[in-house]
Structures are given as C-alpha cells and as structure tokens.
Amino acid sequence: MSDERAFTYNGGKVEPGDVQNVRYGISETYLGDPIRIPVTIINGARDGPTVFLSAAAHGDELNGIEVVREVAFEWDLSDLAGTLICMPVLNVPGFLFQQRYLPIYDRDLNRSFPGREDSTSAKRMAHRIFANFIEPCDYGLDFHTSTRGRTNMIHVRADMARPDTARLAKAFGTNVVIDSEGPEGTLRREATDVGVPTITIEMGEAHRFERRLIDEALAGVESVFAEYGLRDTSAVRWPGWRTVITGDKEKTWIRADVGGIVDMHFDRGALVHAGDRICTITNPFKDDNTYVEAPFTGLLVGVLENPVVYPGNPLCHLVELGGPTLQVVEQEQSPEVEGRT
Template sequence: MSNVLVIKTKEKLNLSSLKKGSIHRLHIQLSDNSLGVPWRVPVIVVKGVGKGPVIGITAAVHGDELNGVSTIFKLLDAVDPKTMKGTLVLVPISNTPGYLMNQRFFLDDVDLNRIMPGKEFGSSSDIYAHFFITKIVKSFDYLLDLHTASHGRVNSLYLRADLEVKESRTLAYLQHPQIIVQKDDDEKTLRGWANRHGIPAITIEIGNPNTFQATLIDETLDGIFNTLRYFKMIPGEVQDFVSHAATVCDHSYWIRSQKGGIIEVFPELAEVVKNGQLIAKVYDVFGQVREKIYSNREGIVIGKNIRPICDSGTRVLHLGVNIQEPLPEMIPGHH
C-alpha cells in the first residue's frame, strides 16, 4: 500500500466544503509565475468536530523565517480532528517564492509584510498578497503570524501585539513569550490588516532565521495549545505564562551604528541594559576602534546584530523600553 497522500489543488479555500473530523492538505493557487503556472501555497486544515473558531497560523511570510514551519508541523502531530472543536488553518510557507530562494522578500524583492493587503492590479508582489488575503486569510477568525529575526540578527521569543485592544491582548497573554512589545498595528503588515478587518491578530517572533530552535518552538507551541484551550477547542486549564515569565515593554526601537567597519555587539538576548552602557564597538579594518556605541535608554534586549560586517546605519541592538509590571489579571475573563 502506498502511503503517499494525494494533495488537492484548489482555486480558493472553502472551509465549509471540507469534511469535519479530518485533516485536509491543499494547495491554494495564487498569482501566476513566469511559466504561466500559479504559485501554490500549502494549506493544512484541521477541521474539528464541534463548533469553535477558525484559528489561522501563518509562517514564512518572510521566506527564510523557518521556526514557524516546525511549530506548525509539531502542532499538527499533536492535534486530533476527531476530538478537536473549531478549525485550524495552518500555512507553513506563506511566501513560496521567497522560501524557494531562501530569502525574506518576494520575487521582486518586495517585503510582503509591508504591502498588505496588496492589489489585484498591481506589481507581482501586490497581486500575490491580494490573493493570499482574499483566498486564505479572510477565512480566519483569529490570526497568529509566526516570524523570526532577519538575516544577520538573532531574536528572543517575543510578541508584537496591541495590548490596548482586548482581543489582541487576550491572544498575547495566552502565549509563552520572553518579551511582549506593545505595538500599534504597523501599516500594511499582515497583522495590521487583520486587526483592522475584524480578525484579531498578533505577531510571534521566534528566534533566528533559517534554522529550527527546538526550545523556542516548544515554548511557542505551549502558547498555541493554551490558545486552543482558551477557545475550548481542546480540553484543559488555561495557563498564565505571562505574569510569571514575560517582560512587557511599552515600545521598542533599534540602536544603529554611525560608522562602518567590523562590529562586535556585547549584550545577551533578554539582558537588561542600563542607560549609558557600552553595547558595541565598531573597528576599522586595521583593528582600531572607530566607534563605541552606548545604550541611550534602559531597556531589555529583544534582538541583536550577529553579522560582523557593518555599514553606517547597521541595526545593532533592538531594545524594548519602558518595562512595565505585568498586570494582575493577565488573561481577560480568566483567573
């Protein structure tokens, strides 16, 4: 007996047509490539048996950000559609051309996460983004968008979420992050589009690009299972991870270099740095220090540069600032 599954190719994701109590693996066709063939995005639908929300989980909107791919595969191993309620729509590779080229951007070197929701009549990235939204994302009730740091940088496990909006605050507090950054929706990100269109969304930044990091993936999964418990899609008690372990920041920004050369960055991830602390040195090509970079605020290290080659303006340290006390009631409606 062959064990190979036949994967169906569909024009559009139609959740109501899919059988309950089963896992469905589909290719959804988006815009055309230069062979005249549609880009096909792999979509896995876990259709439970009872009523519940549709939770969409997208990964690799930036094609080289892969921890979310493993997170989705592990989630898939652990859920049983015959007992689960509601629906999971899992998109392990959202930016298929970027994934094929092992790069962040789409084919035309555009960042898909800065042009959402795209345009039906626009550039190649616009059209792809448009169909990604209209054919896939519009079917979600909630969205968890999985990312990592960019090439040459490393991240902690952190969230970007608008904590002032109840639904996204709830999603944020259900996760198991090291750091939460309070952020209004950035214009034209997938999260921003979703939040403005009635699909509460958060961004989960899982470590480093181009790799699988088992510990961070497992912590991400803890948060996703917690989310499924909160929505009663699976049984069990909802955990309050945030008030025990997470640091909540008001906002974050990058400290950049002024000079170019060879850079060494000192603080560790999740380290709290003081105002005035030396965080990096830029050397010239003869080994002499050209620039010493100091932190200009107290804050927690969310991400850092690990690529020694440094131009003027290189992002050096991603600092979360205005660290806040965790709120006493972290998950609205739960104690």
C-alpha cells in the first residue's frame, strides 16, 4: 500500500487496511496525569474521503456517544473506502463529572475551536483535537443533544449557503435542517471555515441514551456513507419530507413571561397551528393560569422537559412550516390532531 494513504497524527500513523484505538493526550490534571480522549481510526483498504464522527463536546450529551461507538465497533467496515476518525467523547473532563462544560474554569469546549497551543486550557485542548483529527478530514458529523432540562427532535444544523455543507446536511436525511453558520468557536463552524464541511446533529436530551434517536442517527450516518461512497450500502436516505429553515422562515424560542410550573401539551416534533395552546404555566395553587399560544404554525423542534421556569426561561423552539410540507406533516400527524386545543 502507498504510504500516501496512511493517516498520520502527532505521535502515530495508521496504514491502509488497519484499525487503531488510541487514548490521545490533550492536557494534564492538577496532579500532572494525562487527560486523554478515546479515538478510533479505521483506515480502509480502498481510497475514499476522510470523515470524522464526534460526540460529547459537552460532557453530559450522551446519545451521540453510542452512535459513534456503534459505527466504530458494531458495523462491518471491512469494505470501507476512505478513513473514519471516531471520537465518542471529546470533553473527557466534563464527561467524568457528567456536566456540560469543562470543569476547568467552567469553559465551553465547543466555543474554543480551532484552539491555540499557547492559550487557555480549553483552547489548548481544542487545538490538539482540531489539528490532529479534524483538520486532516474531508467531512465531519458532530453529534449533540439539547442542554439539561430540554429535549430536541432529531435535526441537522448546517451552513446551507455552502454547497458542500448543504450536500452533507441533505445526505444525513433528517426532516428538519436549520440553516446557520453557527457561533464562533463551535466545531462545525471552525471546521467548515478551514475547508472541512461539518454539520451538527441535535438529538434528544442530556444524561441518557434514547434508542429510537440513536437508531435514526445511525441511519443518517449510513446515508452519508452512501452519498460519499464510503461503503457499498443502500441508497441515500429520503426522510419523506424536508424543510430547510432559512432566514426567510420564522423560528423562535418561546420564553416564559411568568414563573411557575409548566404543563406542556405537546411533545418534541409535534405540529402546532397558530393559536394552539402549547403549554400552561400555573402557580402551586393552580388558581392563576398563564396560557402560552403558538405565534405561527410550525414544528416544535425542542421543548422543555424540566417543568419549572423563571420569567425568561425557554419553553420551546418553534420553526415555521407552510405550503406542501405543512400538508404532508398534517397528514402524517393526523392521529395527534385531537391533542390540540
């Protein structure tokens, strides 16, 4: 095999046809012990793109961990054309404490990319990950969940103004794609900016494995592999309908105007029509109810799970639906229509 097809990183090399499991050092503890992230590198015997799969940039976001592990260790990748970089836990310190941010000064690893080797602890960690395992890739899939106390339907976030990123987002095959660059310092934005088109997959809630969402995400990964020829698999996935939420469509986080206890009337992924009562906020005596109505017709991409709020806390994430897509979704969710008020 040609050495040109070997995947190299600082400290190692993986030849075509080989698999390597690495615990890669990205920092040190207060005691001087190494902080290491698990990385599995599968270099296929056949030529093809180099793709990374990453999860748990926020340490309490677990669904993506199982997606990345199942691809790396349960799929038959003997026919792989290209190279897979599988990183199931990026934020090892946060994962160990089961918290979102790095315990070191409460930094957000997913606002620290591409990092810098002479900067803060978070940026040094981000630099080691980015330089060795992100920048050498051709494409990337970064798995996330909602933050604690909320939950998301599975959807993709991507910069749809970039054709290569739009192709990747559509290949994953979710019903909803939210178009945005992403904040500065996020893995997907910084990777995309250096020529590695990357999408974020949002799925479910923190602190748990949700099998149905994990299976949906695995189907999305398989679809991406089909699109880019990494495996001889089935055709690219078509989810039945798709809406891309761009700047000309309404989207909003609906927030509580009062404090209290929330009775949510719809689940994530539900269709609501303008004027539908999404939830009711009550006091402990249930004698002062505040009704929260949908300002426009759309999908509840994310909803509150922890049923208590202060004024200003988010209740749900609503994105607009209309036209033929709305008609398809209305037919699809018709058994749930009686749940509307």
